[in-house]
Amino acid sequence: MTIAASFEIEYLQYLKPDGTLAAPLPAAFNDPAKLVPLFKRMLFVRTFDSKAIALQRTGKLGTYAASLGHEATHVGIGASMAPEDVFAPSYREYGAQFMRGVRPREVLMYWGGDERGNDFEGPRNDYPWCVPISTQCLMAAGAALAFKLRKQPRIAVACCGDGGSSKTDFYAAVNSAGAYSLPLVLCVINNGWAISVPRKSQTGAQTLAQKGLAGGLSCLQVDGNDLIAVLEAMRRANERARKGEGGSVIEFMTYRLHDHTTADDARRYRGEDEVKDAWTREPFLRLRKFLIDKKVWSEQEEAAWIEECGKVVDVEINAYLETPVQPVEAMFDYLYADMPADIREQRDAAIALEKRA
Numbered sequence: 631m632t633i634a635a636s637f638e639i640e641y642l643q644y645l646k647p648d649g650t651l652a653a654p655l656p657a658a659f660n661d662p663a664k665l666v667p668l669f670k671r672m673l674f675v676r677t678f679d680s681k682a683i684a685l686q687r688t689g690k691l692g693t694y695a696a697s698l699g700h701e702a703t704h705v706g707i708g709a710s711m712a713p714e715d716v717f718a719p720s721y722r723e724y725g726a727q728f729m730r731g732v733r734p735r736e737v738l739m740y741w742g743g744d745e746r747g748n749d750f751e752g753p754r755n756d757y758p759w760c761v762p763i764s765t766q767c768l769m770a771a772g773a774a775l776a777f778k779l780r781k782q783p784r785i786a787v788a789c790c791g792d793g794g795s796s797k798t799d800f801y802a803a804v805n806s807a808g809a810y811s812l813p814l815v816l817c818v819i820n821n822g823w824a825i826s827v828p829r830k831s832q833t834g835a836q837t838l839a840q841k842g843l844a845g846g847l848s849c850l851q852v853d854g855n856d857l858i859a860v861l862e863a864m865r866r867a868n869e870r871a872r873k874g875e876g877g878s879v880i881e882f883m884t885y886r887l888h889d890h891t892t893a894d895d896a897r898r899y900r901g902e903d904e905v906k907d908a909w910t911r912e913p914f915l916r917l918r919k920f921l922i923d924k925k926v927w928s929e930q931e932e933a934a935w936i937e938e939c940g941k942v943v944d945v946e947i948n949a950y951l952e953t954p955v956q957p958v959e960a961m962f963d964y965l966y967a968d969m970p971a972d973i974r975e976q977r978d979a980a981i982a983l984e985k986r987a
Contacts, residue, residue, distance in 0.1 A: 639837050642863050643853035647911040649919030656862050662924040668709055668857060669917055669927065670935055672701040675725040676914065677939040678734050679888075681947060685738070686892045690951065694741045695722045699855075699887035702913035703819055705729060706860030710868060711787060718757040718770040718788040723819075726789070730756060734946035739953060745964075746956070764794035767803035767816060774812035774877070785813040785871040793824020795838045801845075807877035808845030814877035815867045816842065819854065821886040822908075826899040842879030854882030855913040887912060958984045 643652045644659075659665060679698055685691040697704060700722065708729025711717060717730055724737055731752020739747030740759060748758035760766035770788035777784040794800055795818045807814040818838045822829050835841055842849040848870060852863040860882065867878035885908035889896045896905075921927035962969070962977040969977070 637840065637843050637849075639839050639849055639851050641851045641853075642859045643856050644858040644862070645853075645856045645916050645920055647855070647916050649916045649923065655858065656865075658865075659858055659861075662921060663926040665857065665917065666921060666926055668705055668861075669921060671705045671709075671725065671729065672857070672914060672917070673932070673935060674939045674942070675701050675705065675728065677936060678724065678728075678737075678943050678946075681940075681943050682738065682741070683888070683892060685947065686741075690742075691738060692741050692743050693891050693893045695891045696886075696888035697722050697724050699885050699908065699912050700819065700821065701725050702857040702917070703817075703854040703860055703882040703884050706857050707787065707789065707817055707864060710861060710864035712784070713753070714755075714782075714784050716755050716757070716770065716773045716784065716786045717753065718766040718773070718786065719759055720763075720766060720789050720791065720794065721759045721761050723789050727753075727756075732756075734943060735949040735953075738947065738950035742950065744953070744956065746953075764790045764797035764799040764803075766790070767794075767797075767800050768806075770816075771803040771806045771812060771814055774807065774814040774871075775810060777813055778810065783872050785815060785868055787815045787817060789817045789819055791824060792818065792820040792822070792829050792838055793827060793832055794818070795820075795841055796824075796833050801841070804842050804845035804847060804877075804879065808842075808847055811874065811876040813871035813874075815864070815871060816847075816877065816879045818879060818881045819884060820881050821884050823886055823890070823896075823900065825890045825894065826896075828900075837881060839879055839881035842877075845877075847876060848878040849880075850878065851881045851883065854884035855911055855916065857913065857917055884913070885911065957981075 644655055646652045675697060679696055682694050683696055686694045704723045704725030708726030719727060732750045736747040736750055750756060757766060757769050767788045767790055770786040774786040790800060803816060820838055824832050837851050839849040839851040850863055853859045863880050867880055870878060887908060958980045959977050962973060
């Protein structure tokens with residue numbers, strides 16, 4: 631038998647779930663103290679997440695997509711990007727967005743139903759949150775093509791979930807990145823569930839990373855709960871892209887420790903034992919143990935930092951709650967340069983209804 635081609639998918643892991651080393655560290659992290667600022671960002675994201683959920687439960691926020699369990703992947707992706715790069719998120723990557731300058735109050739405004747939250751004060755070139763699944767991958771591919779045509783040393787990074795990797799938008803982005811050798815990094819955050827559909831039911835691929843092979847991209851599977859592995863995977867992909875060597879697909883293996891959103895009840899479709907097992911592999915505890923063992927972090931520092939995180943998040947929450955609500959016509963005023971007659975009629979009706987209330 632003649633073999634036309636054969637492939638392997640590398641799996642990258644440096645920190646085991648118990649905080650011990652699975653492989654020698656990359657040279658950039660021989661000094662573990664360099665990881666402390668990013669670990670602190672992970673703690674900040676977790677603090678923000680818990681307070682945002684509490685806001686929703688008390689009726690002060692709309693439906694919210696929690697990021698519990700994704701902190702290492704999200705923070706690592708954001709930390710690996712340059713300010714001039716472009717990020718195309720889905721709707722859960724707060725850690726990456728905070729690293730890029732998005733403010734927590736903007737996240738809260740968005741989930742509170744105010745589209746001004748999508749007008750980020752920080753990364754002006756980044757795309758807004760994208761709820762339609764994986765369409766952001768094509769947006770990032772378009773940005774990457776623009777960078778190449780302009781001969782700019784910039785990259786585009788997009789995130790989608792395991793379910794999103796089964797969408798035609800994702801495959802079209804893969805094909806474009808391969809055909810045009812684009813500086814595109816597609817991050818597939820595999821948290822095991824596409825809402826209520828388990829990973830095994832929505833694709834026959836042995837790995838999600840290998841989906842990039844058909845497009846000729848570099849492919850890698852990573853322990854997404856290992857911050858060091860996330861950083862190293864992104865470093866490799868970004869370096870290839872900036873050198874003109876083409877795009878990458880990286881599959882980050884993690885787990886969604888909360889419901890899909892606050893409108894979901896994951897107990898209906900996944901078992902308690904599965905979730906308990908996932909908590910033994912979550913990103914925070916392993917990195918915490920590693921840093922404490924290396925004597926660059928302590929429980930006292932952690933307690934003080936968590937208290938500081940709470941204060942900062944409370945300031946952001948108050949800023950969100952004190953933001954004046956837009957008039958009802960705002961939902962119509964930015965749709966068209968020339969408003970169609972039927973939309974104008976709806977606008978007038980909404981204004982009249984609000985005045986009667």
